[in-house]
Amino acid sequence: MIKTPITQLIINWFHFYGRKYLPWKKNQNIYYIWISEIMLQQTQVNTVIPFYKKFITRFPSMKSLYQASLDEILHYWSGLGYYTRAKNIYRTIQIIFKNKKGIFPENFFEIIQLPGIGKTTAGAILSFSRNFSFSILDSNVKRILVRYYYLINANSSKKFETILWNIINIITPFHNTKQFNQSIMDIASLICTPKYPKCIICPLNLYCLQYKKNHQKDVYLLLKKKKKKNILKKYFCVILIFKNYIFLEKRNQTKIWNNLFCFPFFKKKTLVYNWIKSKNIKKKRSEKLNKIKYKYTNFNIEIFPFIIHMKSIFEPENNAIWFNCNSKQEIGLPQLVLKIIKKIRKINE
């Protein structure tokens, strides 16, 4: 039973143009869907695909994932960002084997209890794996609803959120839910884009109030929050190199890159010198690398690296390692560190 015109239009469009061949859509395996949905949080489909393929090749089953350490999981997350997601996957697989007999739950209220899974991800998992009728409300869906119904955001955001959930619950069909959910997100990300939406080819343009009434302002833009200033943070870091080995420390209790391995970071130059002294380092030679700039939405980082080539190696303390750049040791590394290691390898070649 189809309830609203928008519902039928969305399902019809999927039949011709929807993304039906995504790697996690090859079967209905709830494990694969779960991993893909966590990866797809805050991350676009095309970015996720190669990470997903490597991850599933290494961890083809829930059992293989359960046998993995957090470091191994983080290794396959390296460069993808939002590393708490990998930690949440690790925590979830422990829960599944310790409390749920190794079976991924198929009950919405059980799934939503799992770490890193909210209403939208739970709905996506159940609709894509079992075709159960659950709605999703991610930013793609929000953008379509706001434009299609021309919803001016006059209310408090909490109230507005509730309104959007009510609407999507109404227009989500009982049958063909998985096609509908995939379709509305595909339409949003391929056609109803944040900038320069391709309304001419949009299957919803006949009824879309934003388009039909030819409103001057894009109602979606009214939702946007104010920008904040970018703060510049400066750090110094020490890159110790011995042959193919680089000294890395595991970050702990940090907000950014927690559980990932990085070079030792310092706020002041003098702290760098103190640290080098305390390690009683025998250096062969030092080297200057240009300052490294790195950007985030709310702040920029400049890193001034001190590169030291070592004569000999010392025993690393807890949570530190000599990382062999040529090996495939499975640890988590942020994109920044991956890039610096690549640079160093080029210089040394």
Add this chain to the structure above:
DNA sequence: GTCCGGAATG
């Protein structure tokens, strides 16, 4: 350079 994006946490 600027914008985009789910869930947890403050």
Add this chain to the structure above:
DNA sequence: CATTCCGGAC
């Protein structure tokens, strides 16, 4: 309520 997390697209 607001903020945080990360990397990529443009």
